[in-house]
Amino acid sequence: VSHPGVEVPRSVPAIIHGLKYHAGVPSESIEWHGHNDYYASVTNSTTSWLYGGSSVNTTLFGIGERVGNTPLEAMVVEYAQIKGTVKSMNLQVINEIENYFEKELNYDIPPKTPFVGSEFNVTKAGIHADGLLKDEEIYNSFDTKKILNKPPLVAINSYSGIASLAYWINSYFGLKGDDKINKNDERLIPVKNKIDEEYEDGRTTNISNEEMEKFANTHIFNYMNNEKAI
Template sequence: MARVEFNPRTNLIEQAAYKYTLQDVPEPNLYREIFPYTEIPKIAFNHRHVPMFVPDEIWITDTTFRDGQQARSPYTVEQIVRLFDYLHELDNDSGVIRQTEFFLYSKKDREAVIKCMERGYRYPEVTSWIRARKEDFQLVKEMGIKETGILVSCSDYHIFKKLNMTRKQAMEMYLSIVEAALEHGIVPRCHFEDITRADFYGFVVPFANELMKLARQANMPVKIRACDTLGLGVSYPGVALPRSVQGIIYGLRHYAEVPSEWLEWHGHNDFYKAVVNSGTAWLYGASAVNCSLLGIGERTGNTPLEAMVIEYAQLRGTTKNMRLEVITEIADYFEKELDYEIPPRTPFVGRAFNATRAGIHADGILKDEEIYNIFDTKKILNRPIVIAVDAHSGLAGIAAWINTYFRLEGDKKIDKRDPRVAKIKEWVDKEYENGRTTVIGDDELEMVVREIMPELFKMHESRVK
């Protein structure tokens, strides 16, 4: 008969959670019915639903200097320090962007860590990442870092095919390095690599149970990062493990009793699900989601940090005291100083993310920009709405461009029926009649305005001065 007991975490009398033990199977479980490899992966449903459980606090951690550096030319020490400063300025002591992680393997990596630690910021805290090797752990001790990520691959793809071990051998190796961290007072953060292809009840939960035992013995946190290494996580209601994001988070909390504040989601965007999966992890009990600036990371990238800053604001109804305009400064730094090309329509950071070309949209913006803008991008991100003029913009589009470019408000706004707007449209029409296919640039339009509306241009110049 099932034992029942009062659960102080839910304040309910519940059947005692089943305690899963390691299944040390002789052959790997590769879930071939879901991941056939020669076909697109399948999304399987078992129609089981788990309860939402939003933690008291949710926050963001950063992997720009770890996973992010695996997808581009390495940053210089100076660039790392500047980006670290930007993260601190964006967080603005709100504690929403809590940590960032670093490699420690090269002299340059270690120099960057030292310079960032010398900044003395509370947020983001400097942490590291190592493989499950004692020689790697020595680096953490030497650097004086208080928390380190440890690679603990958990799918049979990795355990059998990459490590050439059994599940038992892998678990014993992982536990030994975690014990070493705890012995030296360093918080271990176990990166459960490839969790969305892992045997959840045969390895993941039994391993997490052993980690929680070590945490209780040492009276120290042992954190778990659920790594969706190939972006296979799915957040649909009733989706089956191992791909269920909510199932993974619920299972770690319920069956291994991992506290929310020790639980983190790390997603990739291979199937366009990085942001929604990260949000789902928050909603079902993970306090932390791991991100990188602009989503730069392995293959299709990580969850963009700036996206989760906005998601945090939507879920919590506050930005706390974060300075969201720093997101625009970060985007400018990537483009101007790092020569990184941001696709122009990338939400929040692309040059054209709040741009409109359609004449009917521009007509609405002429009346009130709120009609076609997602929020006050000028106030929140220091990114005024952009009007792009092309063959389809019409009188409304040109008038809207003039008003936004010259920052005309109230009774100073130019109406689309102004005859001078018609003259500018004639020039635009001729450009496309002569075979032009590109958008009219701001500099070109500025020259035309100088000729047709010189008084407007003089007014703009005097205000800038």
């Protein structure tokens, strides 16, 4: 564990300290190999860095025996936070690797997996969507579009309000500046009514992107086919 005051063999700081100062092992020869049995692989791996270890063993998406290894993408983000910069790093490659694993290898990544899951930066709460509409930094801890090429999104369901619809349309169609849809735009009302009708008829699933695109083209852009109109 990473907590101070814990004794060997449970203490990560004590293990690294002991190897360096009592066993004389140089930092460049110390590497940490962790598994996620206690949900602590990333924390322990980062702690080993901070106390003098030079390397961390990782696997893409934490794939490994039992509960998996330390995820490579997690440690890349940890490294960037420790250094305070992503200079000379292209973290958007993480998104490309994710797409490759899913499309070419048919590997299913749990949707809520940090940084790579399809829902890791998707909100379903209306109040969160309203905050995103006003200032993205309120609910998005970093610029996921710039760094990972994964813009924050909202899932549209029976609990979605007008603000969620406005944010979805702006994000999906890439609307900027004066072209952005405001939550007070009256054109959103028929879209909201159509969605409400779906759930009044017994629907339980989220509204798909394809359905939302059609609603937006019909009621927002007065565009009656499936092409995006920006």
